[in-house]
């Protein structure tokens with residue numbers, strides 16, 4: 062990919078991951094920010110004059126039509142990568158299939174542990190010593206797609222869900238742009254249901270203390 066990869070970011074909320082992706086865009090450019098509600102994070106797109114659109118549920122018959130409109134726009138813009146950054150909806154399988162290998166999500170837990178909501182509370186309740194975040198390709202399940210990379214932190218005895226949420230969010234803001242820059246360079250690719258990392262990427266990840274996964278031959 063000679064030119065910078067074209068990325069669409071889809072959000073629902075405050076957009077702190079969008080902000081970190083905007084600031085770290087070296088090998089990609091964010092061509093549009095889409096949302097399923099009037100999300101505060103859209104302000105970052107407005108400030109930088111990045112095209113944005115809201116697909117509010119109230120404008121559609123049902124959630125299915127809402128997604129049809131949102132992913133219809135994604136199709137039209139034909140991006141290289143589609144980033145879910147706090148998109149609070151389950152993507153219908155027809156779109157996870159259509160955009161397979163391009164659609165990635167960030168989740169605040171060390172998947173496959175703690176998919177779904179309230180991860181920090183559940184980690185504390187379970188007495189876990191370790192927590193973190195995961196970036197994964199999106200499939201038809203909830204936080205089940207092929208894992209790309211993780212970043213972890215220690216859970217201490219005096220942590221609350223707030224302190225933990227803050228620590229994990231800081232990891233997210235480092236991990237997500239790192240992954241998207243590498244997807245943009247095609248140094249991380251999905252081959253079937255396995256990830257292939259370019260030679261040298263494991264060393265780079267180790268320096269950042271990111272976790273990569275068992276993998277294809279290119280990496281062996």
Ligand code: GRF
Nearest residue numbers: 075076077078147167168169
């Ligand atoms: C993040 O914790 C992300 O892991 C989860 O939703 C949250 C979004 O936060 N999927 P923000 O909108 O990027 O600040």
